[in-house]
Structure formats: structure tokens, C-alpha cells
Amino acid sequence: MAHTLTSRRTTRRLAADAGLLMVAAAFVLPLVWVVLSALDPHAGLRVKTPDGLTLDNFDAILTPEITFTPLLNSMILCGGATLLTVVCAALAAYPLSRFRSRFNRPFLLTILFATSLPITAIMVPVYALFVQVDLIDTTQGTILFFTASQLPFAIWLMKNFMDGVPKELEEAAWTDGASAFQSLIRIVLPLMGPGVAVVTVFCFVMMWGNFFVPFMLLLTPDQMPASVSINDFFGNRGMVAYGQLAAFSLVYSTPVILLYVLIARRLGGGFALGGAVKG
Amino acid sequence: MTATAPRPRLAKTPEDTHPARGPRLPVRLLPLTPAVVLLLLFLAGPIAYCVYIAFTDLQLTGQARASFVGFDNFTRAFGDEAFLNAVWLTLVFTVVSSLIGQNTLGLALAALMQRASKPVRTLTGGIVVTAWVLPEVVAGFLLYAFFRREGTLNAILDWLHLPSQNWLFTLPILAVSFANVWRGTAFSMLVYSAALNEIPQEITEAAEVDGAGGWRRMWHITLPMIRRSIGTNLMLNTLQTLSVFGLIWVMTRGGPGGRSQTLPLFMYEQAFQNSLIGYGTAVALLLLLVGSLFSLVYLRLLRTEV
Numbered sequence: 156m157a158h159t160l161t162s163r164r165t166t167r168r169l170a171a172d173a174g175l176l177m178v179a180a181a182f183v184l185p186l187v188w189v190v191l192s193a194l195d196p197h198a199g200l201r202v203k204t205p206d207g208l209t210l211d212n213f214d215a216i217l218t219p220e221i222t223f224t225p226l227l228n229s230m231i232l233c234g235g236a237t238l239l240t241v242v243c244a245a246l247a248a249y250p251l252s253r254f255r256s257r258f259n260r261p262f263l264l265t266i267l268f269a270t271s272l273p274i275t276a277i278m279v280p281v282y283a284l285f286v287q288v289d290l291i292d293t294t295q296g297t298i299l300f301f302t303a304s305q306l307p308f309a310i311w312l313m314k315n316f317m318d319g320v321p322k323e324l325e326e327a328a329w330t331d332g333a334s335a336f337q338s339l340i341r342i343v344l345p346l347m348g349p350g351v352a353v354v355t356v357f358c359f360v361m362m363w364g365n366f367f368v369p370f371m372l373l374l375t376p377d378q379m380p381a382s383v384s385i386n387d388f389f390g391n392r393g394m395v396a397y398g399q400l401a402a403f404s405l406v407y408s409t410p411v412i413l414l415y416v417l418i419a420r421r422l423g424g425g426f427a428l429g430g431a432v433k434g
Numbered sequence: 435m436t437a438t439a440p441r442p443r444l445a446k447t448p449e450d451t452h453p454a455r456g457p458r459l460p461v462r463l464l465p466l467t468p469a470v471v472l473l474l475l476f477l478a479g480p481i482a483y484c485v486y487i488a489f490t491d492l493q494l495t496g497q498a499r500a501s502f503v504g505f506d507n508f509t510r511a512f513g514d515e516a517f518l519n520a521v522w523l524t525l526v527f528t529v530v531s532s533l534i535g536q537n538t539l540g541l542a543l544a545a546l547m548q549r550a551s552k553p554v555r556t557l558t559g560g561i562v563v564t565a566w567v568l569p570e571v572v573a574g575f576l577l578y579a580f581f582r583r584e585g586t587l588n589a590i591l592d593w594l595h596l597p598s599q600n601w602l603f604t605l606p607i608l609a610v611s612f613a614n615v616w617r618g619t620a621f622s623m624l625v626y627s628a629a630l631n632e633i634p635q636e637i638t639e640a641a642e643v644d645g646a647g648g649w650r651r652m653w654h655i656t657l658p659m660i661r662r663s664i665g666t667n668l669m670l671n672t673l674q675t676l677s678v679f680g681l682i683w684v685m686t687r688g689g690p691g692g693r694s695q696t697l698p699l700f701m702y703e704q705a706f707q708n709s710l711i712g713y714g715t716a717v718a719l720l721l722l723l724v725g726s727l728f729s730l731v732y733l734r735l736l737r738t739e740v
Binding site for chain 1 (some may be wrong): 462463464465466468469470472473475476477479480481483484487492539542543546547548549550551554555557558561562563564565567568569570571572575576577579580582584585586588589616648669670673676677678679680683684698701702705711714715718719721722725726728729730732733736
């Protein structure tokens with residue numbers, strides 16, 4: 156009896172392995188294409204063994220115009236918006252987590268409701284509004300909108316992490332005369348370091364990959380982040396150099412993949428699943 | 435779930451009267467100000483403005499002032515074949531890629547992972563999650579290359595002696611739907627892995643000893659136990675899929691001939707290529723309403739859970 160159960164388990168494990176490997180093979184093909192093509196002097200659209208390995212594609216794209224300026228723009232946009240989001244979210248989460256009031260529950264429900272609104276839908280009115288208040292085609296305007304769109308989720312996440320910091324530690328500081336603001340900066344935030352890191356990385360990754368917001372709100376090519384400038388490989392340059400496109404895609408994607416690995420390990424992969432949303 | 439971390443004390447503890455805590459409610463709520471201001475100005479503001487311009491004939495060019503046109507934009511939409519086409523395609527896109535694709539494949543992967551060996555589990559999980567983490571536009575390009583006439587999919591079909599075709603031309607909506615499955619399945623996989631891990635082993639083992647086969651265990655035990663995760667996941671997948679723009683834009687621009695033009699792309703085309711901001715916004719408002727509806731259901735689901 157015990158024996159058949161074990162052997163049945165082994166069969167089942169092999170079947171599961173086979174199933175997973177089949178899906179993995181299907182999923183990995185586009186990823187293989189991008190890696191091989193980036194190294195292929197004659198890259199086309201299909202997965203093939205490269206005609207010799209070369210770094211020429213990287214050489215060709217690593218210029219200020221194609222890569223460095225858009226990546227710098229992405230850094231400024233996403234870095235600025237992430238910083239602003241995290242600061243505002245930490246401040247907002249504090250009273251929500253620490254003090255009880257009638258106001259908390261409706262506010263949190265509104266926030267939760269807003270986390271799942273389709274932001275894509277409001278981009279046309281946002282554009283019209285930005286034209287009217289003269290924020291169109293400005294980095295700061297885009298940063299402010301990015302921040303607002305990311306805030307509901309950031310506040311929600313931050314509040315949940317903050318709830319995990321026991322209140323007793325703050326009480327000691329209060330007795331010593333610290334203000335609520337001081338205890339937030341000196342005690343609560345340091346204690347929820349990993350949580351703050353998660354919120355930061357998550358916001359950054361979301362905005363780094365976002366295409367529609369900068370596509371709508373920025374017009375000058377010099378200001379475009381990488382998510383939009385990658386389009387130029389298709390439109391304006393005539394023949395598409397697929398090898399260069401692949402190389403650019405790799406350069407552009409690497410930071411977010413590294414950041415994701417960083418937080419995924421800290422939180423066991425399922426961090427966003429506590430109660431909210433995906434990007 | 436993380437939403438309710440244990441709170442050590444409830445309302446009336448002595449600390450609540452400590453002067454350093456800022457005894458008055460307005461003072462306590464002060465730190466909320468920056469966030470609330472930003473949310474009002476840049477999120478609530480545009481939504482309110484959206485409601486307003488949806489009822490005007492605002493255009494991008496050649497018009498000094500927009501005038502109020504009532505429900506004209508909406509009646510126009512429901513008489514517009516291109517709009518109805520976009521509604522239909524959005525429905526197809528959502529059902530195929532989110533309800534069926536991401537959801538079912540995510541559950542299947544999570545269920546298989548429970549039984550698979552560790553290296554295979556790690557490898558597959560890593561690949562699927564990478565597809566999810568990639569920036570939207572990059573994912574779009576990778577799938578564009580995959581589905582093109584000269585692309586990898588046709589190479590495989592040739593190799594299997596199956597008929598190849600120009601997928602982005604013959605079946606554009608299916609191509610972008612599969613692209614969305616490729617990109618979005620990881621989320622469902624993570625949700626369901628977490629949910630399945632929470633099912634106590636004794637229950638499934640007891641059922642197994644009682645002779646319930648794999649399918650019956652899945653149907654009668656596992657699925658009922660994770661039904662809340664299923665609800666939450668379906669909601670979030672749907673909301674996410676409703677707002678997909680970049681992926682489709684990169685792969686097909688909504689074409690050919692509008693055959694992969696979902697509502698966000700239709701909205702963009704009306705507002706910017708046809709300069710009809712008012713009409714485009716009316717479409718946006720409809721999209722927002724559908725989204726809010728799903729969002730409310732999601733809230734209800736979560737409220738029973740938290």
C-alpha cells in the first residue's frame with residue numbers, strides 16, 4: 156500500500172515536471188530570441204543560432220542619443236516619482252496605522268478602490284487638463300501624475316507593513332518626549348526597512364515599464380524615457396535593426412529584473428498578493 | 435493575508451491621551467495632506483474633468499470653446515460601428531486572455547508546481563515571472579517578433595509541417611490575447627501558489643486515502659477552498675486587461691483595419707488621430723465605469739475576506 160502510494164507519487168511528479176517543462180519551453184522562446192538576437196550580427200525575427208557572436212549591437216546602441224539620454228530620462232522620471240510616492244505614502248500611512256478615527260475606514264476603502272481603477276482610461280482627460288494648466292510636456296508634471304497614480308497602492312502597502320511594527324517601541328520614545336514625526340522617522344521607518352524597500356522597488360518597477368503615461372504627457376523627443384523611445388526603432392529609422400532593438404531591450408529591462416529579484420527573495424515571491432493589485 | 439496584522443491594543447489605551455501624540459484629530463491627520471492633495475489634484479481632478487468633457491464637443495483644433503452637448507457623445511458611440519467593434523474586441527481580449535488564459539494557465543501551473551520537483555518548479559517559475567517583470571513595450575516587441583510572418587511561431591509550424599500564416603494579419607486579436615497571457619500569467623500563478631500552499635495537507639491526503647482521484651479532489655476540495663482567491667484574481671486580471679494599451683500598440687497599433695482595436699486604443703484614436711477629445715473621453719468614461727464596477731465587486735470580495 157505504502158509502496159504503491161510512493162510510486163504513484165513519483166509518476167505524478169514526473170508528469171507534473173513534464174507539464175511544467177512544456178509550458179516553460181513555450182514561455183521561454185521570446186526570451187531566447189531577445190538574448191540570441193542581441194548577440195547576433197544578422198539578427199532577424201525568429202529564434203536561430205547566431206551567425207557568430209558579437210557585441211556590435213550593443214556598441215551601436217550605447218550612444219547618448221539612443222540609450223543614455225532615454226535611460227537618464229527614465230531615471231529622473233521614475234526616481235523622482237518613486238521618491239515622492241514613498242515620502243507621501245509613508246507620511247499618509249502613519250496616521251492610518253497608528254491613530255484610530257472614524258475617517259480611517261472610508262479613506263482606506265477609497266484608496267483600495269482607487270488601486271484598481273484603470274488609469275489608462277483617464278489619460279485623455281489628463282492630457283486635456285495638462286494642456287490647460289500648462290503642465291504638458293514637462294518632466295515635473297509627468298512625475299506628479301505618476302506619483303498620484305501610484306499613491307493608492309503605495310499607501311495601502313505601506314500601511315500594511317507599518318501595522319506590523321509593534322506600538323510599544325514608540326511608546327517608550329513618546330515617554331521620552333519624542334513627537335509623532337520623530338518616532339516615525341527614527342523608530343517606525345527603520346523597523347520596517349524591508350517594507351519601505353518593497354514599496355520603493357515596486358513603484359520604481361511599475362513606472363520604469365509604463366509606456367502610456369509618458370507617451371501621452373511628454374512630447375519633446377529629448378525628454379522621452381526609454382519606454383517610449385524604444386518605439387523609434389520601428390518608426391523613424393527605416394529598416395528595423397532587430398539586433399540593436401534586442402540589445403536595447405536587454406539594457407532597458409535589466410534594472411527592473413535585478414530589482415525584482417532583490418525584493419522577490421526578501422519576500423518569497425508573493426509580496427503583492429496580500430490585498431491588492433498588479434501593475 | 436497581510437491586510438490585518440495583529441494589533442496589540444485597541445482604542446482606549448492610556449497612550450491615546452499622551453500629549454506628544456497630538457491630541458486633536460486635525461493635527462493627527464496632517465501627515466495625510468501631501469498624499470491627499472496629490473490624489474485630489476491629479477487623480478480625482480482628472481476623473482471629475484473626464485465626467486465634464488465627456489458631455490462636451492471639445493476638440494483639439496480649430497475651436498475656441500467647447501460647448502455642452504449632453505449625451506450626444508454617448509448616443510453617437512452606441513451608433514458607431516467602430517465603437518461597437520472595439521467593445522466586442524475588448525470582450526474577446528478580456529475573456530480569452532484574462533478569464534480563460536491567465537487564470538486557467540496560472541491555476542494549472544500552480545497546481546503542477548505543488549507536485550513537481552524543485553529544480554523544474556524554480557526554472558518554470560523563473561521564466562514565467564521574467565515575462566511578467568519585463569517592461570510592457572519590451573514584452574510587446576518580443577511577442578511581435580514571435581508572431582510575425584518571419585517569426586518564431588511560423589518557424590516552429592514549418593518544422594512541424596503545419597500551415598503557417600501571418601498571425602498579426604489573420605488573427606490579430608488572438609495574437610495580442612496570447613501576448614497578454616504570456617505577460618500576465620505569472621500573477622495568477624503567484625496568487626494560486628500562495629492559495630494552494632494554505633490548504634492543509636491533511637485534507638487532501640485524507641481525500642486521497644478515501645480514493646478520490648486527482649480531478650475529483652481538484653473539483654470538490656481544492657477549488658471550493660480557494661474560491662476567494664479565484665474571485666480576487668479574476669477581478670484583478672480583468673481590471674488589468676481592460677487597461678492594456680502599450681502591448682497592443684506595439685504589436686499591431688490596433689490594426690489591421692481596427693481588428694485588434696480594444697477600447698483604450700479606440701479612445702486614443704478618437705481623441706488624438708481624429709482630434710475628438712470629447713468623444714474620446716466619453717469612451718474613456720465608459721471604460722472607467724466598467725472598471726469601477728469591477729473595482730467595487732473586488733472591494734466586496736475583499737471585505738468578506740479581510
